[in-house]
Amino acid sequence: MNSAFAWLFDPEHWSGPTGFPARILEHLTYTGLAVLIAAAIAVPLGAVIGHTGRGTFLVAGLSNGLRALPELGLLTLLVLLTWVGLLPVVISLVILAIPPILAGTYAGVRNVDRSAVDAAHGMGMRGPTVLTRVELPNALPLIIGGIRAATLQVIATATIAAYVSLGGLGRFVIDGNNAGAGSPDGYPQMAAGAIAVAVLALLMEGLLELVERVVVSPGVRNQTRARRAVRLRRRPTTDLVENPT
Amino acid sequence: MKRVLAGVATAVAALALTACGSSDPLADDPGGDGGGGSTETIAIGSADFPESQLLAEIYAQALEGEGVQVSREFNLGSREKYFAGLKDGSIDLIPEYTGVLLQFLNKEAPEVEPEEVYTALKKVLPENLMVLEKAEAQDKDAVVVTRETADKWNLKSIEDLVPHCGEVVFGGPTEIQQRPDGIPGLKETYGCEFKSFKALQPGAITTKALLDGTVQAADIFTTDAAIEANDLVVLEDPKNNFAAQNVVPLIAKDKASDTVTETLNAISAALDTETLLDLNARLNAPDKPDYSDVAEEWLAEINI
């Protein structure tokens, strides 16, 4: 235990291209890139499916099926099919990040209060305008919820990028494993890396929670909570599992 | 009520049958009987790369051919792990390489010549272990480049690479960043400082990274079949940065009976670098044959 923290706080491990700051930056870069690209794909897709009600099989099918896909397998396969580098890693992470964002956006748009949509129609808004002006803003909590889930998923998975010779906090775990348990750069390094990535994930979760609070307008936020409470009292819903608050 | 129980039972059974039906497959087989009696027993270990497993399998089959009871504990991972196994008796024998073993036991070891390395090694081994005769076969580290790179920069030896080192991304196993004859050695012996380093698992991945251009030079072991298969160029090491790596059986003294010693020495005598290269090529054949088949074939060829 001590040796793990000793390794973690050793100033030598906090400088240079192989130190913690550099690895954290790499880790966040992979994560940010993947979530951004995934959101660019999944939010429009989920919004359209939610708005038109067509193609819902895509949402359920992707969420279920991709959850079963082993990330390590996808990543190594892509590396062998392409090359050792950022591309296969980003592709894998994007594929992983799409389902939560897709599901969140779809659920968000789908669950928008019908009266709000009716009011919009009453005001003369057409389909796409209804989508962008009314449904999406109201769907924001669930969309952001989906992005949060995706971000956490990606931060966790980005640790295995080190196995295919990339950087990130997983580097410490992989290198430590290679060094052998007894060596001072062995298990202590692994444990230090593991602690670092766990802390990063927790910090990120806290940060995103704050972002969600700031971004979602209070009216919408309370509305969701009230509606959820009403739903709870009526009957249990399976989507509580898909979208934990 | 019955329906509920039926449904729950189905679910639980589905899980339980699959989970409990399989016995713990991760428990080690006890393998051979513990000592005594007229049958010798020996536990052979290997590291987790193909060549090590092949050599271990060769030892195993040869000894079984002499009536020794063998238990196989392959894929043990790092040297730390299996050295501990040798010390506590969970394994008795493992194929090793003189240079890395010496450096493992003495981090400052300066020896690089085969004979010197072997002699120095014998001096630093722990009490209960010994090495038998070394094979002529060596599987050394080397700086390897593609044919294109060699032609482009006119490279024959590492010295030729030095002016270009600053633009080279170098690939290799993580350890060579620390090993004295690895990155630090190249810097000291040749003054070669690479642009950056990429940690790559030895084998197909390193070859791929080199061929794809992800790295411009890589640490590839000299008996890797990929060298021949991909027309790669091994740069000469005139200043002898890389230590000799003769294949040698590392064995517990009390397991080195006459039978065992003779058999293993016979194998070492038949094992030169050419042969090792050939064996690796067979392992790498398109149909990815099993270690035991390749081992069996070769042992038959040399009549052991």
Added chain:
Amino acid sequence: MNIDWPWPWLPANTDDIAEATSEHLYLALLPVLVGLLVSVPLGWAASRWTVARGILVPLAGVLYTIPSLALITLVPLMLGTQIIDPLNVQVPLAIYTIALLVRSVSDALRAVPGEVTAAATAVGYRPFHRFLTIELPLAVPVIVAGLRVAVVSAMSLTAVGALVGIGGLGRLITEGFLRNNGVELVAAIVLIVVIALIIDALLLLAGRVATPWTRAQRGAGATA
């Protein structure tokens, strides 16, 4: 350098594949079972007492956030196991299952309509009997939904253990990767996905069989 597709590898290695598969199931499913058993009482406590809920739900959230490779690596530190002990994968999976299911169980139990429990008590059901025969069955759809997520995630997360030497089908993935063997790699991926989806379907079926009243209900009560 291209990926190799040595198809003959498949028939030649059925033993190895079978062994890896059974290892994988042992590593992935046992913890989910254990997690389920632990989650029911914990979820019940969370549904009943605000204090318990106040501790367990956030705790579950925190634990679920910790990346799998991190937990797998830290178990030896916490439990003193060897680096390649199967428990290193099983304990994190059990933790994830519990983190997931405590919430499900708690929410599901809380959603049981008050009128129903009141009626049961009025008719003479003792609390434990009522829990077992009324509340729990009503909670089954949500619990099964959570269980399905837990099982499927466990199947794919187990593969990560191969990075630190803990076997299962993940070993075939890393081996296929290191030897440039596309057939081995894809076979492992396909097996993981297919088996996970089969178990998922079985659980869905089991849930439906156990709750015939939901089929009579129109609407989104027990959707896949």
